[in-house]
Amino acid sequence: MGEKQLLMIPGPTAVPQSILLAGARPMINHRGPEFKAALEECTEGLKRVFQTSHDMYILTASGTGGLEAAVVNMLSPGDLVLSVSIGVFGDRFADIAETYGARVEKMDVEMGQAADAERIRARLAEDDRREIRAVLMTQNETSTGVTNDLATIGPIVREHGALLLVDGISSLVAMDCQMDAWQMDVLVAGSQKAFMIPPGLCFVAINDRAAAAMEQAKMPTFYFDLRKAQSYLKQGQTPWTPAVPQVFQLQAALKLLEKEGLKECFARHARLAKATREGVKALGLKLLADEACASNAVTAVRRPEGVAVADLRKLMTEKYGVVLAGGQRSLKDEIFRIGHLGYVGEADIIATLGLLGLGLKELGVGVDPAAGVQAAVNSLGG
Numbered sequence: 001m002g003e004k005q006l007l008m009i010p011g012p013t014a015v016p017q018s019i020l021l022a023g024a025r026p027m028i029n030h031r032g033p034e035f036k037a038a039l040e041e042c043t044e045g046l047k048r049v050f051q052t053s054h055d056m057y058i059l060t061a062s063g064t065g066g067l068e069a070a071v072v073n074m075l076s077p078g079d080l081v082l083s084v085s086i087g088v089f090g091d092r093f094a095d096i097a098e099t100y101g102a103r104v105e106k107m108d109v110e111m112g113q114a115a116d117a118e119r120i121r122a123r124l125a126e127d128d129r130r131e132i133r134a135v136l137m138t139q140n141e142t143s144t145g146v147t148n149d150l151a152t153i154g155p156i157v158r159e160h161g162a163l164l165l166v167d168g169i170s171s172l173v174a175m176d177c178q179m180d181a182w183q184m185d186v187l188v189a190g191s192q193k194a195f196m197i198p199p200g201l202c203f204v205a206i207n208d209r210a211a212a213a214m215e216q217a218k219m220p221t222f223y224f225d226l227r228k229a230q231s232y233l234k235q236g237q238t239p240w241t242p243a244v245p246q247v248f249q250l251q252a253a254l255k256l257l258e259k260e261g262l263k264e265c266f267a268r269h270a271r272l273a274k275a276t277r278e279g280v281k282a283l284g285l286k287l288l289a290d291e292a293c294a295s296n297a298v299t300a301v302r303r304p305e306g307v308a309v310a311d312l313r314k315l316m317t318e319k320y321g322v323v324l325a326g327g328q329r330s331l332k333d334e335i336f337r338i339g340h341l342g343y344v345g346e347a348d349i350i351a352t353l354g355l356l357g358l359g360l361k362e363l364g365v366g367v368d369p370a371a372g373v374q375a376a377v378n379s380l381g382g
């Protein structure tokens with residue numbers, strides 16, 4: 001197979017050629033007019049994608065850096081924070097807050113389930129002294145392939161008055177995420193998921209409530225200080241040297257997204273996710289997530305009995321050039337994950353399911369290897 005690979009993991013994702021080429025340019029002065037124009041164009045484009053009219057900062061870091069920026073710019077040591085985690089990435093958000101001295105209260109949810117809006121409402125209603133400063137949530141939990149209903153949860157948090165800090169790293173562009181309408185105060189995304197850009201940038205949007213909170217926040221920060229980002233952005237710059245190629249690539253990605261249309265992009269992800277789920281089920285496999293909250297960005301699949309996840313992934317990569325993700329932490333040997341976000345189309349899904357069928361058969365699973373393709377084709381054509 002050589003270099004040819006179908007990269008079906010939930011980030012980093014495949015990068016279209018036009019975006020790759022956009023990064024292959026000579027360096028420019030990051031404090032000159034050309035970079036200023038690119039930064040300003042990207043900032044405005046990202047606001048449209050986040051569906052916000054508020055402030056947007058482009059930081060040079062992976063997604064986790066964006067989560068750290070959200071925490072340290074909004075909170076002070078000792079603040080009580082409610083972490084509604086539905087998996088590994090939700091836990092990471094809580095760990096960052098804890099590291100910087102927040103008191104973190106965890107509302108744990110069973111792996112594979114979405115957060116329960118009524119439980120959140122009830123917990124916030126108990127907080128009559130309004131001690132909870134912020135609620136931390138993940139829109140799309142990449143470790144389990146579950147999407148939270150933030151359209152419902154956002155207004156519940158706003159009614160209490162706590163800040164709602166949202167990890168949208170694997171959800172932005174793969175599914176609808178209306179920062180302003182759903183009343184999120186801080187929303188974070190990253191370049192290497194559905195944006196189709198290599199790793200290196202994260203995007204942090206903050207509304208007026210968050211901007212006001214930032215003035216009071218006392219957690220220590222230097223690199224991720226958004227007040228510095230704010231003052232530099234006024235001059236069309238970033239405080240530190242940015243990942244210049246990725247900013248050019250972001251410009252190109254935003255053009256591609258605008259050409260496709262946001263709604264069409266969400267619909268494509270939904271269509272491909274559904275076909276993936278139908279195909280996987282037709283191969284006799286079980287999904288981790290309830291279909292009601294199943295993600296349009298990534299599908300988590302329980303391993304078939306008698307097959308080790310590591311063996312399946314190894315066979316798929318080495319023989320067929322299809323790269324699948326494994327599970328994380330307690331799900332490590334229990335599930336594998338198919339990423340279908342970003343630069344994906346029908347061809348990727350059909351090929352993945354067909355080759356997965358062959359791989360399963362080879363590992364001794366009694367299944368019609370073509371059943372997944374048939375179900376996916378029916379789903380796409382139906």
Ligand SMILES: *Cc1c(COP(=O)(O)O)cnc(C)c1O
Binds near residue numbers: 142168
């Ligand atoms: C990928 C991901 C992250 C972490 O991003 P890094 O870029 O690896 O730092 C955080 N949250 C979610 C939901 C993710 O999918």
